[in-house]
Amino acid sequence: MAGLALRDLRKSYGTTEVLHGIDLEIADGEFVVLVGPSGCGKSTTLRMIAGLEEVTSGVIEIGGREVNNLEPKERDIAMVFQNYAIYPHMSVKKNIAFGLRSSKMPRADKEARIADVAALLGMTELLERKPSQLSGGQRQRVAIGRAMVRDPAVFLFDEPLSNLDAQLRTQMRLEIKKLHQRVGTTIVFVTHDQVEAMTLADRIVIMKDGHIQQVGTPDEVYRAPANMFVARFIGALSMNILPATLEAGGDVVLASGGRVPMGLPGTGRPVMLGVRPDDLHPQKGGLIDGTVTVREPLGPETLIYAETAAGEIVAKADGRHPPEVGSTVQLGARAEDLHLFDAQSGVSLR
Amino acid sequence: MTATDTIRPSSGTLLEARAARRPRNMGQVIRWLLLFAGGIAMVMPIAYMISTSLKWPHEVYNINLIPDEPTLENYTYVLEDGRFYGWFINSIIIATLTTVSNLFFDSLVGYTLCKFRFPGRTLVFIAILSTLMIPTEMLVIPWYLMSQSFGWLDSYWGIMFPGMMTAFGVFLMKQFFESVPDDFLEAARIDGLNEFQIWWSVAMPLVRPALAALAIFVFLGNWTAFLWPLIVTNSVEMYTLPVGLSGFGDEADVAWELIMTGAAISTIPTLIVFLIFQRFIIRGVVMAGLKG
Numbered sequence: 065m066a067g068l069a070l071r072d073l074r075k076s077y078g079t080t081e082v083l084h085g086i087d088l089e090i091a092d093g094e095f096v097v098l099v100g101p102s103g104c105g106k107s108t109t110l111r112m113i114a115g116l117e118e119v120t121s122g123v124i125e126i127g128g129r130e131v132n133n134l135e136p137k138e139r140d141i142a143m144v145f146q147n148y149a150i151y152p153h154m155s156v157k158k159n160i161a162f163g164l165r166s167s168k169m170p171r172a173d174k175e176a177r178i179a180d181v182a183a184l185l186g187m188t189e190l191l192e193r194k195p196s197q198l199s200g201g202q203r204q205r206v207a208i209g210r211a212m213v214r215d216p217a218v219f220l221f222d223e224p225l226s227n228l229d230a231q232l233r234t235q236m237r238l239e240i241k242k243l244h245q246r247v248g249t250t251i252v253f254v255t256h257d258q259v260e261a262m263t264l265a266d267r268i269v270i271m272k273d274g275h276i277q278q279v280g281t282p283d284e285v286y287r288a289p290a291n292m293f294v295a296r297f298i299g300a301l302s303m304n305i306l307p308a309t310l311e312a313g314g315d316v317v318l319a320s321g322g323r324v325p326m327g328l329p330g331t332g333r334p335v336m337l338g339v340r341p342d343d344l345h346p347q348k349g350g351l352i353d354g355t356v357t358v359r360e361p362l363g364p365e366t367l368i369y370a371e372t373a374a375g376e377i378v379a380k381a382d383g384r385h386p387p388e389v390g391s392t393v394q395l396g397a398r399a400e401d402l403h404l405f406d407a408q409s410g411v412s413l414r
Numbered sequence: 415m416t417a418t419d420t421i422r423p424s425s426g427t428l429l430e431a432r433a434a435r436r437p438r439n440m441g442q443v444i445r446w447l448l449l450f451a452g453g454i455a456m457v458m459p460i461a462y463m464i465s466t467s468l469k470w471p472h473e474v475y476n477i478n479l480i481p482d483e484p485t486l487e488n489y490t491y492v493l494e495d496g497r498f499y500g501w502f503i504n505s506i507i508i509a510t511l512t513t514v515s516n517l518f519f520d521s522l523v524g525y526t527l528c529k530f531r532f533p534g535r536t537l538v539f540i541a542i543l544s545t546l547m548i549p550t551e552m553l554v555i556p557w558y559l560m561s562q563s564f565g566w567l568d569s570y571w572g573i574m575f576p577g578m579m580t581a582f583g584v585f586l587m588k589q590f591f592e593s594v595p596d597d598f599l600e601a602a603r604i605d606g607l608n609e610f611q612i613w614w615s616v617a618m619p620l621v622r623p624a625l626a627a628l629a630i631f632v633f634l635g636n637w638t639a640f641l642w643p644l645i646v647t648n649s650v651e652m653y654t655l656p657v658g659l660s661g662f663g664d665e666a667d668v669a670w671e672l673i674m675t676g677a678a679i680s681t682i683p684t685l686i687v688f689l690i691f692q693r694f695i696i697r698g699v700v701m702a703g704l705k706g
Contacts, residue, residue, distance in 0.1 A: 114600075114604060115604075116600050116603070116604075135603075136600075136603050136604040137603070137604065137605070137606035137607075141604065142604065143600075143601065143604050145597040145600070145601060146597070147595055147597045148597075149595070149597035149598050149600070149601035151598065151616060151619075151620075152620070153619040153620065153622075162602075162605055163605050165605060165606065165607065166605065166606030166607065167606075210601075210605075214605075
């Protein structure tokens with residue numbers, strides 16, 4: 065096992081720079097998820113760690129050792145790919161053993177390790193099968209087994225659950241989490257799915273356009289997003305963002321008319337007020353008025369889509385007595401659940 | 415209009431439907447006739463080859479397909495003639511070695527052009543492809559001069575060297591390697607294999623249908639090659655089967671019945687190869703988007 069450090073990591077294709085100086089420290093045994101939309105540079109970062117992409121500038125250290133100029137096989141890493149990358153012409157056993165092909169370990173030890181990994185992943189019965197005889201989840205398990213059998217210092221996962229259906233994805237997510245708890249190896253996991261990031265990570269790295277936007281625990285990035293991008297990206301339901309003005313007295317006045325005391329200094333500064341749908345509920349004397357256009361019952365709660373003077377916003381109502389479609393509601397939130405961002409830069413003001 | 419009217423088509427409607435169907439049937443008839451004619455054109459030479467191989471010399475120039483007095487005497491003569499075996503062995507050696515060489519080099523070059531990014535890659539590929547446009551007849555003189563300079567005339571190496579690697583094979587293999595996901599190769603790279611091992615252990619097993627198709631194309635092409643082996647060989651012992659068979663007979667007369675007998679025997683290995691691997695040929699042609 066080993067930690068990992070990226071220092072001012074940059075990547076250019078020709079004259080186009082796609083990674084603009086990534087700095088990240090990952091502790092030994094930590095589970096870190098790189099998340100962001102397509103083209104944000106998360107997979108490029110992972111591939112550079114793996115040694116599959118050349119580093120334009122900057123330093124990659126694994127276990128305190130600079131690995132920039134080392135071949136992938138010399139970095140003591142193992143990678144699980146989105147398309148599993150298990151060889152269709154080999155049995156499950158041969159696929160798993162493939163990771164040990166270049167190892168000088170005695171044959172008996174190799175056999176024992178393959179058996180251990182197969183048992184750990186519940187694949188002992190499947191060892192003689194070909195990949196074509198396996199389900200998607202089983203194939204992904206073989207790919208993980210091939211990575212595990214080498215006992216690497218760092219595991220790299222490149223969107224490994226993207227090809228699975230929703231149910232299987234949830235199941236595999238749980239298995240990966242349990243696996244990490246059991247083996248304790250450092251994991252760097254890339255995904256575009258924020259739910260995956262939130263549920264798996266010890267720390268989440270949110271990326272956009274080749275820059276890190278925020279690094280933090282799932283709770284930190286959810287409760288205290290560093291900017292509007294993070295605020296909108298993290299959370300099953302995107303945060304409502306409303307244009308407002310920060311007045312001299314510290315009150316925030318919505319463009320649509322509502323007023324809320326925030327206790328921040330300001331002199332007519334344009335800001336954006338953010339509130340998560342989970343924190344916004346129908347209440348008398350609320351922040352903003354709206355007309356309910358759609359209801360989505362979720363059982364204990366109902367999602368309400370309301371048309372307001374600031375556009376469509378989403379809130380949550382009690383599932384037993386949700387407001388009728390077409391009715392006018394006042395929506396409000398606790399002051400501590402409100403987020404304030406600079407209107408120009410999008411940076412969080414509190 | 416009653417309900418019945420709407421359900422049952424009127425006789426007028428049926429006639430119209432038949433009339434509309436007729437051109438399609440006519441088209442089908444013409445298509446079948448053309449295919450039949452094509453089939454006849456393909457089968458007739460083979461039928462005449464077999465027919466002639468069963469005729470006595472005096473009957474060879476009769477146009478009849480069924481011999482008046484069928485005989486297997488020609489087969490006995492050819493198989494007892496020592497030269498035939500020598501040519502057969504020459505052809506086997508040359509076709510086999512050339513096939514193995516093509517499988518190795520064409521797939522290696524095709525893989526490199528497909529999976530590695532390097533400056534001039536497209537240029538190299540276009541240069542290789544452009545050699546497909548040069549007819550063999552234009553190449554035999556430089557080939558001959560090369561063979562002469564290197565002392566390869568009248569040798570196996572002289573017969574084989576122009577076909578040890580082919581542009582068609584490189585193209586075919588490159589097309590097939592496109593279907594091998596890069597993830598497989600990268601996974602192997604991380605697992606510690608060098609580039610040659612990745613090509614051999616991971617990429618090659620995944621393009622086995624292409625290798626089979628290429629093997630058949632190259633084997634058949636070399637088995638039936640005539641012009642270059644004729645030019646480069648001088649001694650009867652070095653002849654390949656097509657060259658040797660063309661000279662069957664004596665100086666005064668060409669023994670067509672013996673040539674046809676030899677040709678009939680020589681088609682047996684190719685026929686066996688084709689029957690076993692024909693599905694690979696079809697798949698290879700479809701995937702490469704080429705006519706064989």
